[in-house]
Amino acid sequence: MRKLIFLGMLGTALVATSCSSNKTGVSAGEAQALRADVMKLKGQWDISNIDFDRNYSIKPFDEGASINCFVGSSWTLIPNNYTGTYTLHGENGCPSKIQPITFSVDKNSVVSIKKVGDGEKAKRVLSGYKLLLENATADSFTLVQSLTADGKAMDVRYNFVRKGK
Numbered sequence: 567m568r569k570l571i572f573l574g575m576l577g578t579a580l581v582a583t584s585c586s587s588n589k590t591g592v593s594a595g596e597a598q599a600l601r602a603d604v605m606k607l608k609g610q611w612d613i614s615n616i617d618f619d620r621n622y623s624i625k626p627f628d629e630g631a632s633i634n635c636f637v638g639s640s641w642t643l644i645p646n647n648y649t650g651t652y653t654l655h656g657e658n659g660c661p662s663k664i665q666p667i668t669f670s671v672d673k674n675s676v677v678s679i680k681k682v683g684d685g686e687k688a689k690r691v692l693s694g695y696k697l698l699l700e701n702a703t704a705d706s707f708t709l710v711q712s713l714t715a716d717g718k719a720m721d722v723r724y725n726f727v728r729k730g731k
Contacts, residue, residue, distance in 0.1 A: 604645045604671045606702045610729040611641045614706075617723040622715050624722060627652075627665075627681065627695060633722070635660030640729065643669065675699040677709060697724070704728070 613636050618624060624633040635654050643650040649668050656662025666682045680694040697709040711722045 603675070603699070603702050606704060607643045607707065608645050609643065611643065611726040612729050613637055613639050613641070614725050614727045616725065619720050622720070626722070629654070629661070629663070631661050636724070641726065671699060
């Protein structure tokens, strides 16, 4: 009888351990802090400016549009379901486009963005973009994209300002 009780307790301990929330390597406190940072992204944003080496012609997110077309673009981010859109407004020779996206933020503040087409499921989209989230506040944040140009590392800094909640 004692062996059965001991085996039952051991089995319960193993199940409890295997189902713990620490499987991802994130403590409960870290998970709450990460969630708080992600929730700061909720709302409507504009890219106020983009810092990059102006010796290069950059066409972000495979849009075929100049990086200047992204200055003033509008972004809506919905962290509850990790979806959103970005809108290019079609001014100064730039295309007019609304692009649905999905995004995620990992424990290292890396933001993964996937462009999603009409009727397309994000899990079927195999390509995307990784950017580093910096300085997230209630009113602004920066996404940093690391690129290589002519064999040299280069960062592109997209600076966002809050447009609305």
